[in-house]
Amino acid sequence: MPTAGPTGPASNDEAGEAFVVFTPSGRRGTFPIGTPVLQAARALGVDIDSVCGGRGICGRCQVTLSEGSFTKFQVDSRAANLSEPARNELRYRDKRGLAPGRRLSCSTQLLGNAVIDVPETSQVHRQIVRKRAEVRAIEINPIHKLHYVEVRQPDMHEPSGDFRRLCESLREQWPDWGIADDVSCDLPVLGYLQKALREGDWKVTVCLREGRRVTGVWPGFKGKIYGLAVDIGSTTMSAHLCDLATGEVAASSGVMNPQIRFGEDLMSRVSYVMMNPGGEVELTKVVREAVNHLSSQVAQEAGIDVEDIVDLVFVGNPIMHHLMLGIDPTELGGAPFALAIDTAVNVHAGELGITLHPDARAYGLPCIAGHVGADTAAVILSEGPHQQDEMTLIVDVGTNAEIVLGNRQRLLAASSPTGPAFEGAQITCGQRAAPGAIERVRIDPETLEPRFKVIGVDVWSDEDGFQSEAWRTGVTGICGSGIIEVLAEMVLTGLLKTDGTIDGAMAARTPRIESDGRTFSYRLSPEVVITQTDVRAIQLAKAALYAGAALLMDKLGVETVDRIILAGAFGSHIDTKYAMILGMIPDCRLDKVWSVGNAAGTGARMALLNAEARREIERVVRRVEKVETAVEPKFQEHFIDAMALPHRTAPFPNLSAAVTLPERSDPAEAGSEGDGRRRRRRRGG
């Protein structure tokens, strides 16, 4: 065993010992000549992976010799100080390939002093760097780990069970891997354990959960297992298949939530359950079937068997979360919106009717409150506001908006009833984001003529070739991001007044302002018109969103936020500047506002790949202060003030510096139609 010293070699190779330094960890120690590099590394606690346990099969333990004289370490690190490639290594190189300079650390012995680099890909706890620089990398910290073992055969003189000998072999052959003394297993493992051992000629690969529970056994060597991260949205469901060792996404897929046939939004589904006794069983059945469908799909795409999927993480809003668990969501349909459970849920995937590996587990992230679900918990995990000094506002806009505000000190969460207007529903020419939908709009401030971009068409409407290209898709309507942009442009060009009225006087300047009797419309194209009613719908939605954020800012006692994160599919398609012009979100430096896409899905992936991430979000969720907008009188005030575009009173200094906002009309008029009767609508999703 090593004698480790902080500096330089305690002895040299003449003394029969070799001093080795591992980079990047800097861990170092002295070992007898002939010690395998992997063994030295593990003894020093260097993070280096292995599935085959040092048999030269898996290739996970590759290292590189750093050649040269390292005065810092007083080490002369030369090629001759490592043994020549052994039979194992040559076989591996012939069969699977080995990059120049790479060695299998298990099959390479220390013959003298050496500085050895462990590349990222050989580390168990490697990191996945994410696209945006400001968020932390995902660290792989596998809950399930593969271990290849050679098991002692049964012996009549010492008649221990096969499972006991399997566990003994695990501990003997994986000494530095923190394997528990009391490893146990699930019932299905017992069903096939004996066959697997004999089929593999007493060599098997074991999947071990948190070092203490055998969840799978395969004959011979097995190199890869997978996990599935599922985001159950009320409209769409998505799944990512991840390699549990590398964290790589092997395949992704999405599907419409089949519950839609029981009701377009969340509340209509809860109503279905209330009206149809046993309806929750149907809703549970179809959502689970959809997860099974997704898992088959991604497995097929990745060319693996669904039985290789040993772990499932799911997130969703509280109603989706409860239905996935088979819990009747009726209580979530009315005040006081009581969750059955607000802690994380650990079950077998089979208990949820999900067919993966027979012993696969399922983990549901914790819900935060009756309207703030496991999807929001996943967004928090992904975006990490609790790790920031900066005051961060996160809005996840779906049919409801979930809002999180806080930093390292405190974290608040609420849900705001925005309704489905942002998704194009309740809008005269609104539609889902699909080919043919107008998604981006600009209005010339002089001529008030618009130009726009249609999904599925590469050029803008005023560019050459638009007509011929758009012939394929047609211009079928306008989607959420298009609405935001057209309204924001209307604000900037004065077509839309601060109080949200389409200015009829502008008809003098453009024929696109059309009279509808008492109100006016703006014609964007022959097919698409924006009516006063459409503007009101967006005003109500954005006022709810802003009011939720403002309420949380009140509670936290802050006037401004440092960062804003727009999560969710909707957020990923809108220009954050336009969202601010409409006053969907509070004022903030524009370079500190990000659209991050499906952060809930990212959070689910983190929980899938990292055991500590689960503990982290469980802790953080307990700390989150829940605010129920429905019972906060202050919410109404904020709502009324937020009806104006961008706001009745808030100054928006950062926005004003970036764009020229028109002068505001009389604030007293703002929100004139945003009265109480319409404001408290049903929540739906």
Place this chain on the structure above:
Amino acid sequence: MPTAGPTGPASNDEAGEAFVVFTPSGRRGTFPIGTPVLQAARALGVDIDSVCGGRGICGRCQVTLSEGSFTKFQVDSRAANLSEPARNELRYRDKRGLAPGRRLSCSTQLLGNAVIDVPETSQVHRQIVRKRAEVRAIEINPIHKLHYVEVRQPDMHEPSGDFRRLCESLREQWPDWGIADDVSCDLPVLGYLQKALREGDWKVTVCLREGRRVTGVWPGFKGKIYGLAVDIGSTTMSAHLCDLATGEVAASSGVMNPQIRFGEDLMSRVSYVMMNPGGEVELTKVVREAVNHLSSQVAQEAGIDVEDIVDLVFVGNPIMHHLMLGIDPTELGGAPFALAIDTAVNVHAGELGITLHPDARAYGLPCIAGHVGADTAAVILSEGPHQQDEMTLIVDVGTNAEIVLGNRQRLLAASSPTGPAFEGAQITCGQRAAPGAIERVRIDPETLEPRFKVIGVDVWSDEDGFQSEAWRTGVTGICGSGIIEVLAEMVLTGLLKTDGTIDGAMAARTPRIESDGRTFSYRLSPEVVITQTDVRAIQLAKAALYAGAALLMDKLGVETVDRIILAGAFGSHIDTKYAMILGMIPDCRLDKVWSVGNAAGTGARMALLNAEARREIERVVRRVEKVETAVEPKFQEHFIDAMALPHRTAPFPNLSAAVTLPERSDPAEAGSEGDGRRRRRRRGG
């Protein structure tokens, strides 16, 4: 909270405090006047039960005031020192009755010093005294405990889940009960938790497993839950339904093992599996169906719902154990007889296809070796040889005999292939123990005339009325105990020589000795004859049994044993003296030989009622030294010596003192037909 002192009151009632002593524990302390007696008791750690948590509903916390002056405690314990019966107590007394002097400790307050007796029936850890004085009582140490709680209702201002509030209420309302901080629950509980809480108007009874896992929730108050102890024998299966709080057996039932249609004995069932791929699935299915049938039957008999059964313990030989778990027993059918698992198994009853409470658990005791199963572990638990200084031999005779030998220091176990002769199989007129079977026999040493008793007939064959009574049953054959007795009597009367030959010379004295050509028979009745072949079959069986015991005695280095316990149905019907005359068991003081009946069933009940008993047997089983008779050359020697009646060389001093044994014939002749060809038969059960 109390100030507890070892002697006398630290203060008296004038000081506003009361000194109380609880018997039989002797725990004592001083409490403010007005403290409920139950609260004082729990604070002092006095073992006193409650299900309703001090609401005067369950009646479990009854106590008695010991009136008088207790100089030992310096306490003047008077009736006036307890409060008058409160409304709760009066209501309980009216409704359920309360014995004179009994008080509900939860509803009774300390008004002055008192000595209070807690009767056995009010203790959580009460004991079940067993019939035989030499075995320890079964202590109740419930794994599952009922707790009545009133749960805080949900509140929009603090939107915690129903399960969280349930757990908070549990900890608040049951402060001294060791309830964990991280109580969790199973998925099915979540499915009905919300309905139960609302149906019970936020008052529910919770079943808590080991203080940390909610396994059941019922609306309102629920006073009783049950457990099922099942002994899966290869021929018969039995079940005991137990009240988990009192340990009382509420109902028992037995049924033939339906696997018999796949093969009479164990080995023929394993053969069935080997010959019919998937056959293990059928065998598992029918045995689980039989357990379901038994549970319905006992539930019906006790007038309870099967859903009130929250725990299941099962024992059985290794093949039954593995089949119950759904494990293919093929490996147990041939050397090296490898168990899949030799540790205790904790699963959900539902995983085994057993329909009890939706969250019911199942516990399988550990197996010891490939031929020594969980049934033997249960026998050890029941009989406790590991707690004795005396050297104890336990034999559990079925188709195989399991043999355990040892004491506090060491414990050895083996299985001996006795074959089915003891059960009446392979015997000319043999039959199972059933009406019409001869079960007891005496032979007059002078006339050599037999008299016998038939199952189902109250008088002996030589008594008045036998003919008229036996007319109903007939004399249909001879069962195991009858064979043992007739052969032992034949030995005592000289009809049977030491070497096991029926003495043809005796034909001169009685016509009951009949010639079969080269050998002779003894005619016991017109219907039943004992042939030389029958004697040989019993010799082989008893020699295997004795040789197993002798081998273990060798291994342990002892010449004699202090106690012998015959377990199993067979053991309970035979006269231990006759077993010794035939040399089935080694010599021992006859008053130290007991037949204990179904000790495996008793052990299963102990594991059901006492969490610590499970830990105990898991520890003990690890310590047991397993001896495989098949690979011990010494076993053959012992076997040959044990063919003689009672034995070729062993002196049997205790037996000789009790009965007059005939002079032994030439030892060299003994075992002449007990040759190797027949000795190593297939094991079967």
